[in-house]
Amino acid sequence: MSDSKGSDKSKKNKKKKEKEPDITFFHPELLEIPEDGSPAYLKGYKCKKCGQLDFPKLTPCPSCWGTDFEMVKLSRKGKLYSVTDIYIGQPGMKTPYMFGYIDLPENLRIFAQMEGEIGSFKCDEEVELTTGTIRTNMDGLPVTSYKFTKPSV
Numbered sequence: 435m436s437d438s439k440g441s442d443k444s445k446k447n448k449k450k451k452e453k454e455p456d457i458t459f460f461h462p463e464l465l466e467i468p469e470d471g472s473p474a475y476l477k478g479y480k481c482k483k484c485g486q487l488d489f490p491k492l493t494p495c496p497s498c499w500g501t502d503f504e505m506v507k508l509s510r511k512g513k514l515y516s517v518t519d520i521y522i523g524q525p526g527m528k529t530p531y532m533f534g535y536i537d538l539p540e541n542l543r544i545f546a547q548m549e550g551e552i553g554s555f556k557c558d559e560e561v562e563l564t565t566g567t568i569r570t571n572m573d574g575l576p577v578t579s580y581k582f583t584k585p586s587v
């Protein structure tokens with residue numbers, strides 16, 4: 435921000451309040467949150483030449499150098515392969531938080547932030563995709579992306 439003067443405090447505060455939440459996703463090629471309210475999903479990319487499925491998208495295809503891909507909606511549920519608690523975080527991330535590796539039925543291992551109580555996750559348990567704040571940006575506003583959490587049903 436480049437406020438010329440810090441004297442007009444009320445104006446400055448008002449300006450801050452008007453800021454909209456930052457809904458810039460970590461990367462739009464990774465996550466889709468449908469506008470019709472249906473559940474969010476991760477986007478896998480299947481190579482049209484050899485059929486290899488990757489998340490995130492790798493270009494060219496690491497197995498055949500193909501460059502044509504088909505987007506595939508990935509399963510929303512998977513099995514927690516590993517989980518770790520983080521107490522010394524990166525800037526913009528409130529500690530403690532958790533990261534996990536989630537194995538999806540598509541034979542993909544997803545690295546994601548976990549949402550829930552610290553210490554409440556166990557390896558091999560079923561987890562489900564959700565969306566939420568993963569960190570704050572330079573302006574202190576929330577950045578939304580994918581996370582995994584305990585299944586709702």
Ligand SMILES: [Zn+2]
Pocket residue numbers: 481482483484485486495496497498499500
């Ligand atoms: Zn390929």
